Amino acid sequence: MSDPVMNRRRLLNLGVSSFGLASLPSRLIGAPSSPESCSPAIPQNHEASNGGSCPYPIPWLDKNGNHNQPAGPDVELSSIYHFKGKLGRCSGFHGMGTDNQGNRRPWGTATTDFSYMAGEYWAARQPHPGVFTHT
Amino acid sequence: MAPVPAGGLTFSADGKTATLQMTNLPIIDQPRWPALDAETTPAFMDFKLVFKSGVEPVKYEDPSRQYRFEGFEASAQLEARFSVPSIGFTFQSDPLETSRCDFAVMGEEVNGRYYEAPKT
Numbered sequence: 001m002s003d004p005v006m007n008r009r010r011l012l013n014l015g016v017s018s019f020g021l022a023s024l025p026s027r028l029i030g031a032p033s034s035p036e037s038c039s040p041a042i043p044q045n046h047e048a049s050n051g052g053s054c055p056y057p058i059p060w061l062d063k064n065g066n067h068n069q070p071a072g073p074d075v076e077l078s079s080i081y082h083f084k085g086k087l088g089r090c091s092g093f094h095g096m097g098t099d100n101q102g103n104r105r106p107w108g109t110a111t112t113d114f115s116y117m118a119g120e121y122w123a124a125r126q127p128h129p130g131v132f133t134h135t
Numbered sequence: 136m137a138p139v140p141a142g143g144l145t146f147s148a149d150g151k152t153a154t155l156q157m158t159n160l161p162i163i164d165q166p167r168w169p170a171l172d173a174e175t176t177p178a179f180m181d182f183k184l185v186f187k188s189g190v191e192p193v194k195y196e197d198p199s200r201q202y203r204f205e206g207f208e209a210s211a212q213l214e215a216r217f218s219v220p221s222i223g224f225t226f227q228s229d230p231l232e233t234s235r236c237d238f239a240v241m242g243e244e245v246n247g248r249y250y251e252a253p254k255t
Binding site for chain 2: 055056058060070071072073074075076077078079080081082083084085086087088089090091092093094095096097098099100105107108110112114116117118119120122130131132133134135
């Protein structure tokens, strides 16, 4: 079995060519989805079932919210569907850093991307304010 | 995608600089990604990300996918620290100013039910 630290070190240098979620510094994959508190509640007293308040993912993204395409002109930049508000997105980070063994390593790949989404999204038949990040 | 705690995202008075800062964000360390059976290890990230708007306007719109983004080209810089506690691995990037990215924009987006296609 290979040394996981060595794999990680190696990936720091190699980067990853596949298009996926943020890749910092290796396959340190981005934050998990929103907390379960926004999952659909079980309706009581015959109330309507409107779904949970979790944001809708972009329909053509995968279940983890991965864009599977690099951020760039003329692609959907948000991770939330039924959204309006401020959005910033960046990708293709490059930099240097140091691990806990003192090794100097480059970090970042073409798919190392981050974003913020701050505004209003629609879920459970009503608008919700929210600020989210995709990492 | 993760919710940003209150105060985690701030804008300058002129709206041209956005700073996103989070600590102890749970992430996944997955060295063999994208292998289908790639094992995962809990990890954490602290980061500071700064966007600065430029002057070149951009507009991306696709009525068939119901989105429109209008904003400006931008620069973005990142400083981050990663830790994988179970194996004692940490990685600290160099200071914010030393990083660079290939693509960045900041602006406003509407999509889905909030999107109205342009009148033709």
